Amino acid sequence: SHARSRSTLEIPIFWFIHSDALMIDKHYQAKALSDMVIVVQSDPHSWESHLQCNGESLLWDLRSPTKAAVAAASEHLSGLLPLHLVYSDAHETAIEDWIWSVGCNPFSVTSRGWKISQFQRDTIARSYVVTALEESIQHVNSAVRLLIMEET
Template sequence: MERGQNYSINIEEIESEVKKMIHHGQEVVIVGGAHPLHRHEKLAIAVSKAMRGHSLQETKTDGRFHVHTKTYLDGAILKEEMERSTDVLAAGLLDVSDPGLSNKYFLRQSWEDESEGSNDSIVKHKPLWSPYSSKHQKGKKKKAVKKKGDLYRTYGTRVIPVFILSLADVDPMLMMEDESLVWASSDVVIVLQHLNEKIPLSYVSETERQHAIPSQVQRHILAGIASALGGVSAPYEKTSHAHERPVTNWLWAAGCHPFGPFSNVSQMSQMLQDVALRNTIYARVDSALRKIRETSEYKTLHLNTSRLH
């Protein structure tokens, strides 16, 4: 978090870029903090479990195939292991960094977790609408009973944790899958950082081989947030239903965006900002339509049941 270093992270710049991807009236708050991983045993174990290796065959100057094992960090497995962890960083980062923010952005009616040794109190409250939900449960299958301390969805506020794993004494060629330093889903961003030299990639620009700099993660953080918050994908990728996988067109790899091995910019172009805003509108409309369909189906089923009686 120190300024003036090659590995520094500029939170103000990231916040400025994120604000360009949200609509008028919405608010962005970024809370940063440094937490030694060795003090959080369960998260350290999760990182260790997420280490994977795969075999590579490369030709050397002698013209022969040489097989070696390359270690990488699997983001999907790491997320799963961190979800299983009960560590305070995995569930209560907001309360740890700034308790006042959780009071501002989250409704709290009555605390349900009064057991000792639990500090993960971000959204452990009984929702205000729970008394009204019981009347809508008639005719439906019984759901699992909520226990004390369970997490409830809080509407109107979205928290996206961004974990920057700044590791020491690791493989100097360590990266995440697909020769990347970032992994993102809809609810979490994981970025890998270590202070080793340039890592040669399998990508070539003209006659020069591309390299990844694992100490400089500013643009990778922004790319992960753009993907998780605005649903923005790399401009050189598109989903192919025929191939059942993303298809790449590297002609679009260069430009003002933080994605991929050919970018070196920690900014979002105006086009990608508009894409993020458009995706937000689409998501809201889709969510509203789903609710309308569910309500309509429930009313129809309830009406038919009443007629049978």
């Protein structure tokens, strides 16, 4: 069956619609979880977010969570993260560096863009190549371990 095929990945996306403003974890219209993506859609078309640019609050259109849904699905599929998240060696954790939140794509909080950029598509492709190589190495190492145990 195609459900067990390595070339097929089914992602449950749950899309909740509510008349009142509804967010996930206080600030998100969509969230990637380990086994699904959750999206919320609400009536307000101009919602003042917790983020600011040049001292002005960014406004979100809660009626159209497409951008957030694409970002969450991309994160679920490939581990793609927003550009403003960077790893800090000093803190040994991810930190926010908003200078990198640029471009017209789903991961830029200052734009309305919902299309994955060429850079992000390349990043996703590299991620798949690295994952395939790691899996291949694991299979070869398993085979080598089995061969070592065989008597000659």
